[in-house]
Amino acid sequence: GQNIDQPTEMTATEGAIVQINCTYQTSGFNGLFWYQQHAGEAPTFLSYNVLDGLEEKGRFSSFLSRSKGYSYLLLKELQMKDSASYLCAVLHDRGSTLGRLYFGRGTQLTVWP
Amino acid sequence: DGGITQSPKYLFRKEGQNVTLSCEQNLNHDAMYWYRQDPGQGLRLIYYSQIVNDFQKGDIAEGYSVSREKKESFPLTVTSAQKNPTAFYLCASSTPGLEGNYGYTFGSGTRLTVV
Numbered sequence A: 001g002q003n004i005d006q007p008t009e010m011t012a013t014e015g016a017i018v019q020i021n022c023t024y025q026t027s028g029f030n031g032l033f034w035y036q037q038h039a040g041e042a043p044t045f046l047s048y049n050v051l052d053g054l055e056e057k058g059r060f061s062s063f064l065s066r067s068k069g070y071s072y073l074l075l076k077e078l079q080m081k082d083s084a085s086y087l088c089a090v091l092h093d094r095g096s097t098l099g100r101l102y103f104g105r106g107t108q109l110t111v112w113p
Numbered sequence B: 001d002g003g004i005t006q007s008p009k010y011l012f013r014k015e016g017q018n019v020t021l022s023c024e025q026n027l028n029h030d031a032m033y034w035y036r037q038d039p040g041q042g043l044r045l046i047y048y049s050q051i052v053n054d055f056q057k058g059d060i061a062e063g064y065s066v067s068r069e070k071k072e073s074f075p076l077t078v079t080s081a082q083k084n085p086t087a088f089y090l091c092a093s094s095t096p097g098l099e100g101n102y103g104y105t106f107g108s109g110t111r112l113t114v115v
Helices: none
Strands: A003-005 A009-013 A018-025 A032-037 A044-049 A053-057 A060-065 A070-075 A084-091 A101-103 A107-112 B004-007 B010-013 B019-025 B031-038 B042-051 B054-057 B064-066 B076-078 B087-096 B102-106 B110-114
Touching: A003 A084, A009 A018, A018 A032, A018 A084, A018 A107, A032 A060, A032 A070, A044 A053, A044 A060, A044 A070, A044 B102, A070 A084, A084 B042, A101 B042, B004 B087, B010 B019, B019 B031, B019 B087, B019 B110, B042 B064
Parallel strands: A009 A107, B010 B110
Antiparallel strands: A003 A018, A018 A070, A032 A044, A032 A084, A053 A060, A060 A070, A084 A101, A084 A107, B004 B019, B019 B076, B031 B042, B031 B087, B042 B054, B064 B076, B087 B102, B087 B110
């Protein structure tokens, strides 16, 4: 089975840094995605990690440790527009489920002024 | 511009009626997916298709049906057997990337409300 865990809600203030954690247990692994989703809209791609380590992309960074089944998304210099749900998703790598994404429940981030 | 189009954006249905949600892509992607999203539930997979004329059930397929007669199209029918159909429905397509990752593209979603 697949189990992907992330906190339900987080809050932070403008200009701050926030780290959203994701832990996973899956029977096959071909990488981990982070998506941002505003209410009523489609998810938008933020990052993809398949090797251990940190990937930095502007204000957003994502980290992966495959041995620990752990990832985090780091958001720096928070802005009000960063208020959204952040989805962690694991890409499956084998058999009939090759290419399937398994999603966590999402972390609702609220940024206060 | 290539993309994936879902229609309609909002849909109202009376109880007991079947309704079909449209999903069309011009990205030449092989795989297509239907997800359902409820508050606090994340995205749950309904059906997916990795190739034309073939599809598999996802985790919550009961009360839904699909077809994949063309590569570009993957319509979802919500039948009267689906007990709680009010939700936000997302369609996606994907294809293996150069690095082996499957770049997903999502449609803008259809919000279905049963009245």
